[in-house]
Amino acid sequence: MFMKDKLIDNTISDDTLIYHYTSFNSACMILDTKRVRLSSLVNTNDPLEFMDKSLNIIEHDIHNTTLTIDCELNKSFVERQNIVRLLCFSVDFPCIGEEKNQEYTGNLLFKGWARSRMWAQYADNHRGICLVFDKDEFRKDFGKLRNDDIEIFQDQKITYTNNLSDLDENMTHVSNNDKTDGSFEHFYLDEKRRKYLFQKCEDYRDENEYRFVLADKKLKSPNEEKYVEYTTSLKAIILGPRFPKNIRFSKLSGVEVYQINWEYDGPYLIPLTL
Numbered sequence: 440m441f442m443k444d445k446l447i448d449n450t451i452s453d454d455t456l457i458y459h460y461t462s463f464n465s466a467c468m469i470l471d472t473k474r475v476r477l478s479s480l481v482n483t484n485d486p487l488e489f490m491d492k493s494l495n496i497i498e499h500d501i502h503n504t505t506l507t508i509d510c511e512l513n514k515s516f517v518e519r520q521n522i523v524r525l526l527c528f529s530v531d532f533p534c535i536g537e538e539k540n541q542e543y544t545g546n547l548l549f550k551g552w553a554r555s556r557m558w559a560q561y562a563d564n565h566r567g568i569c570l571v572f573d574k575d576e577f578r579k580d581f582g583k584l585r586n587d588d589i590e591i592f593q594d595q596k597i598t599y600t601n602n603l604s605d606l607d608e609n610m611t612h613v614s615n616n617d618k619t620d621g622s623f624e625h626f627y628l629d630e631k632r633r634k635y636l637f638q639k640c641e642d643y644r645d646e647n648e649y650r651f652v653l654a655d656k657k658l659k660s661p662n663e664e665k666y667v668e669y670t671t672s673l674k675a676i677i678l679g680p681r682f683p684k685n686i687r688f689s690k691l692s693g694v695e696v697y698q699i700n701w702e703y704d705g706p707y708l709i710p711l712t713l
Contacts (some may be wrong), residue, residue, distance in 0.1 A: 445636055451532050451550060453531050454530065454531065454574070455573060456571055457528035457529070458529045458551035459529075459572065460529070460567065461559075461562060461569075462562060463568060463686070465567075466568040466570065470691070473673075475669065477524035477659075479508070479524060479662070480525070481520055481661040485639055485643065498529075511622055511626070512623050512627075520661050521711070522656055522657075522658045523636065524654075524658070525651065526651045526652075527646075527649075527650050527671075528551075528649045529551040529646060529649070530551050532549040533549070536596075551647065552571065552677050552708070553706045554645065555706075558679055558699075565679040565680050566679055566682055568679065569699075570675075571674050571675035571676070572673055572674060574649070576671060576672035578594060578651075580672050581667050588655060589657075590653060590654045591647045592653060594649070597650055598637060598638050599637050599638075599644040600641060609631060609632055613626065636652050640684055653665075674695065675697060676688065676694060676696045677696075677699055678697070678711070680700060696711045
C-alpha cells in the first residue's frame, strides 16, 4: 500500500508529506466536514506574532507628519492581525547523511509523525490524532481559496533564528523606500516584511514547521473563522498512543489508519484494520 511504504517502510526523509497534529474532537470536525480551520496570528503561541504592537512608537528618518505616518502604520499592523490566516504542519527532518549534526541511530525520530512534544502540546497529550496530507495535493486545495480578495502567500518551511536584529530593524524603522502605493497603510504586509511570517525563534525548531499563509481582505477581526476544504490530499490518520480504545473510525476511501507506539529504540506505526 502507498502509505505503508511512505510511513513505515521508508527510512529516508520524505518531503512529499505534511503532518497536522490536533485533538480528537477537532479531528472529527475536520473529517466530517473535509475542511481544516486556519489560525490567526493572535492565536499562535509565538509572542513575536500574537503580541499587540499596533501602539508601538515607530522610529523613522523621513520628514512627513509623524502622526500621519504612525496612524497608517498602526492601521497596517491591525490589518495584518485581522486578515492573515495560516495553517501549520510538521515535516520530516533530514535523516542520516543528509545534513550535518542530524543523526539518527536506526530509529524513525526524524519522521514528521514522531514529534513527541507535538503530540503532547497539540494532540491532547498523546490522546489526539495526526493527520497526514500529501503536500502538493493540499497546495492545490489551498490555492482554490484564491480570489480578488484573497492573496495566497507562498507556502514554505519556517526558518529558525535567535538573531532578531533584522526583524527589529525592518518592523520598527521606516523610510521613503518603504512606502506601499504611496503610503504606509500596508507596511506590514509588503514583500519586505511578509517573510517574517515564515520565521520563528530557535525555541520552536523541533516543530520543523511547514506553513501555509493567506491574507483575506474581507476579514475584519482575528476571531473570524476561515477554512480550507480538502479533496483527496488526506492520506493517513495516525492515532496517539493514549487514544481511547473504545473509539472506532469509519473507513475512509484512500486513507490509511495507524496508531503510533513507542519502544525504547523509538517510535513505530501499527496499521489498523477498520
